[in-house]
Amino acid sequence: MTRFLLRRIPQAVIVLFGVVTLAFVLTHVVPGDPARLIAGPNASVDTVASIHHQLGLDRSIGYQYWRYLVGLFHGDLGTSYALQDTPVASAILRALPISAALAVLGVLWEALLGIPVGILAAYRPGKLADRVTTLATLVGLSAPPFWVGLLLLYVLAFKFNLFPLSGYAAPYINYLILPSFTLGLGGAAWYARLTRTNMLEALRSPYVQMARAKGMPERVVLLRHCLRNVLSPLLTMLGMDLGYFLGGVVVIESVFGLPGAGKLTFDAIGTLDVPMITGAVLFAAFFIVVMNLLVDLAYALVDPRVRR
Amino acid sequence: MTAILEVDDLTVDFSRTTAVRGVSLRVEAGERVGIVGESGSGKSVTAQAVMRLLPPTATVGGRIRFAGQDVLGFDPARLAAWRGADIAMVFQDPMSSLNPLLRVGTQLTEGLRRHRGLGKAAARAEAVRLLRTVGIDDAERRLDDYPHAFSGGMRQRVCIAIAAACTPKLIIADEPTTALDVTVQAQVLDLLDELTERHDTATVLVSHDLGVISSFCDRIMVMYAGQVVEAGPTDDIVAAPAHPYTRALLDSIPRLDGDLPRRLPTVPGSPPFGNVPTGSCAFADRCPHAQDRCRTEAPTMAPVGPNTTAACHFPLTEGART
Numbered sequence: 001m002t003r004f005l006l007r008r009i010p011q012a013v014i015v016l017f018g019v020v021t022l023a024f025v026l027t028h029v030v031p032g033d034p035a036r037l038i039a040g041p042n043a044s045v046d047t048v049a050s051i052h053h054q055l056g057l058d059r060s061i062g063y064q065y066w067r068y069l070v071g072l073f074h075g076d077l078g079t080s081y082a083l084q085d086t087p088v089a090s091a092i093l094r095a096l097p098i099s100a101a102l103a104v105l106g107v108l109w110e111a112l113l114g115i116p117v118g119i120l121a122a123y124r125p126g127k128l129a130d131r132v133t134t135l136a137t138l139v140g141l142s143a144p145p146f147w148v149g150l151l152l153l154y155v156l157a158f159k160f161n162l163f164p165l166s167g168y169a170a171p172y173i174n175y176l177i178l179p180s181f182t183l184g185l186g187g188a189a190w191y192a193r194l195t196r197t198n199m200l201e202a203l204r205s206p207y208v209q210m211a212r213a214k215g216m217p218e219r220v221v222l223l224r225h226c227l228r229n230v231l232s233p234l235l236t237m238l239g240m241d242l243g244y245f246l247g248g249v250v251v252i253e254s255v256f257g258l259p260g261a262g263k264l265t266f267d268a269i270g271t272l273d274v275p276m277i278t279g280a281v282l283f284a285a286f287f288i289v290v291m292n293l294l295v296d297l298a299y300a301l302v303d304p305r306v307r308r
Numbered sequence: 309m310t311a312i313l314e315v316d317d318l319t320v321d322f323s324r325t326t327a328v329r330g331v332s333l334r335v336e337a338g339e340r341v342g343i344v345g346e347s348g349s350g351k352s353v354t355a356q357a358v359m360r361l362l363p364p365t366a367t368v369g370g371r372i373r374f375a376g377q378d379v380l381g382f383d384p385a386r387l388a389a390w391r392g393a394d395i396a397m398v399f400q401d402p403m404s405s406l407n408p409l410l411r412v413g414t415q416l417t418e419g420l421r422r423h424r425g426l427g428k429a430a431a432r433a434e435a436v437r438l439l440r441t442v443g444i445d446d447a448e449r450r451l452d453d454y455p456h457a458f459s460g461g462m463r464q465r466v467c468i469a470i471a472a473a474c475t476p477k478l479i480i481a482d483e484p485t486t487a488l489d490v491t492v493q494a495q496v497l498d499l500l501d502e503l504t505e506r507h508d509t510a511t512v513l514v515s516h517d518l519g520v521i522s523s524f525c526d527r528i529m530v531m532y533a534g535q536v537v538e539a540g541p542t543d544d545i546v547a548a549p550a551h552p553y554t555r556a557l558l559d560s561i562p563r564l565d566g567d568l569p570r571r572l573p574t575v576p577g578s579p580p581f582g583n584v585p586t587g588s589c590a591f592a593d594r595c596p597h598a599q600d601r602c603r604t605e606a607p608t609m610a611p612v613g614p615n616t617t618a619a620c621h622f623p624l625t626e627g628a629r630t
C-alpha cells in the first residue's frame with residue numbers, strides 16, 4: 001500500500017502542475033481585457049493602464065506565471081479581480097461546502113436510484129419492470145440537466161410550492177434536494193443501465209451457475225455472489241463522479257442559484273476574473289485527482305486481484 | 309440395484325434450436341456413466357437439464373427422476389435443498405466457476421453450513437479437512453485466499469472439494485479436465501476417482517474425449533446431434549463399437565505410440581446445427597458407411613450386442629460377425 005501511494009502521489013502532483021499551467025495559459029490567451037471590464041466602458045486609457053499596472057498585467061506572461069507559482073507554493077491563489085480585495089482561496093473555500101453537499105447528495109441519488117432499478121430490471125429481463133426502466137433511462141439520459149432543473153423548479157417549486165425557488169438559506173436541505181436530484185438523474189439513468197448489463201452478465205457467469213449448483217437460494221446467489229461483482233466496478237465510477245461534482249457543477253448551480261464553486265466559476269468567467277478561474281479550475285482538478293487516488297485504493301481493497 | 313437418476317425421453321428446446329431430442333439415461337447408485345460427444349451434441353445441455361441449471365429460455369420435456377422424485381417438479385426451495393446436498397456439479401472452467409471476489413473458505417463453507425447445518429467454526433474445520441483431502445497443502449491458511457491465488461489445477465481441486473463437501477449421491481462433472489494442462493488432467497481425474505470411490509458416489513462424466521471417458525466410466529453413452537447413438541458397458545464399446553460415429557471417436561483418441569492427435573480423422577465435417585432433418589440418420593452426411601436407406605429412414609436404438617444398443621441401420625458389429 002505504501003508503495004502504491006509513493007508511486008501515485010508524485011504522479012498526482014505532476015498532473016496538478018500541468019493543470020495549473022494549462023489554466024494559466026488559457027486564461028491569458030483568450031481575447032478580452034479584464035482591466036477594461038473592471039474600469040467600465042467609459043474609462044479613460046490612463047485608468048485602464050493604471051489598473052493594468054495594479055494587477056501586474058503589464059509584466060511579461062512568464063513573470064506573471066512565475067509569481068503565480070510562487071504564491072501557490074505559499075498557499076496564495078491571488079486576489080480576485082472582480083470581488084475587490086477578496087483572496088481567491090477564501091472565496092472558493094466559502095463556496096466549497098455548498099458544492100460538496102450538492103456533490104454528495106447527487107452521487108447518493110445516482111447510486112440509490114440507479115442501482116436498485118438496474119437490479120430490478122435485470123431480474124426479469126424483457127418483462128414490464130425492465131421495459132419501463134429502459135424507457136425511463138432513455139429519457140433520463142437524453143434530457144439535458146438544465147431543462148430537467150427548470151421543469152422541476154416550475155412544477156415543484158413554482159406551482160406547488162414544495163421547495164424554495166432559488167438561493168441557499170437554512171434549512172439548507174430544502175434548497176439542495178431539487179438541484180441534487182437534477183444532478184443525479186442523468187447519472188442514475190446511466191447507472192441503472194450499467195447495473196442491468198453487469199447484472200445480466202453476472203447472472204450468466206459460471207460462478208453463479210456454480211453457486212446455484214451448490215444449492216444456494218436465489219436470494220444468496222443475488223446478494224452474495226452477484227452483487228459484489230456488479231458493484232465493485234460501479235464504485236470506481238461513483239467515486240470519480242464525486243470528484244467531478246466536488247469541483248462545482250456550473251449549470252445546475254446557476255439554474256438553482258446556489259452560491260457554490262460552480263456558480264463562482266461561472267461568474268468569474270463572465271468577468272474575466274483570471275485568478276478566480278485559475279483557482280477554481282485548480283480546485284476542481286485537485287478533487288478529481290484525489291478521488292481518482294482514493295477510488296483506486298478502495299478498488300484494491302474490494303477486489304483482491306488488483307491488490308499487489 | 310436402485311436407480312439414483314432416471315432420465316426418460318428428455319428433450320430441450322431453445323427458441324431456435326432443439327439441443328436434446330429424446331435422451332434416456334439411467335444411473336445406479338455408485339455407478340459411473342460417461343456421456344461423450346462433440347460440442348453441440350447436447351451432452352452438456354443434458355447435464356445442465358438434470359441440474360435444472362438451464363436458462364428460462366429453454367423448454368424441457370420428458371422426465372427426470374432422482375431417487376424416485378420428480379426433479380422437474382421441484383419448487384425453488386426444494387431445488388436449493390437438493391442441489392449441493394444430494395447432487396453436485398463440477399464445471400469445465402475452474403478459472404471462472406469460482407467467484408473471484410469471495411474467499412475460497414467462504415465458497416467452501418457456505419454449502420456445509422446450509423446443507424449440513426454446521427456452525428461457523430465446525431464448517432471451517434470441515435473445510436480444512438476437505439482441502440487436505442483434495443491435496444491442497446497448508447489448508448488452514450489457504451482458506452483465506454482468493455481464487456486468483458490458486459493455479460488452474462488447484463482451483464479444480466477446490467471445485468471438487470466443494471462438490472464432494474456434503475457427500476452427494478451423484479456428482480455430475482462437465483468436462484472437468486478440458487480447461488487444464490495435460491499434466492494435471494490425470495491428477496484431477498484420479499482425485500475425482502478416489503473421492504467417488506470412497507463414498508460410493510455415482511458419477512456422470514461429460515466429455516468430448518472418449519479416452520478420458522473410457523478410463524473412468526463403467527458405462528458409456530455416445531451422443532450425436534442431441535440423440536444417443538450408442539450406449540453400453542465401456543469395455544464392450546471400446547472393444548467393438550457398433551456405430552460409425554463411435555468408431556470415429558475412438559480413432560481420434562491420441563495414441564501413445566507416436567501418432568499425432570487427430571480430430572475425427574475418418575469423418576470430416578461437423579455435426580449438424582439446429583434442425584436435424586427428420587426421416588434420415590443425423591450422421592448420414594459424415595458417415596463413411598452411409599447408404600440410401602440412411603437418408604430415407606431414421607435409425608432407432610436397437611440391441612447390437614449382448615449389452616450394447618446403437619442407432620444405426622448398418623452397425624459395424626454386424627459386419628464383423630458376417
Ligand code: SF4
Pocket residue numbers: 551552553589590591592593595596597598599602607619620621622623
Ligand atoms: S444409419 Fe447409416 S448413416 Fe447412420 S450411422 Fe448408420 S450407416 Fe452411418
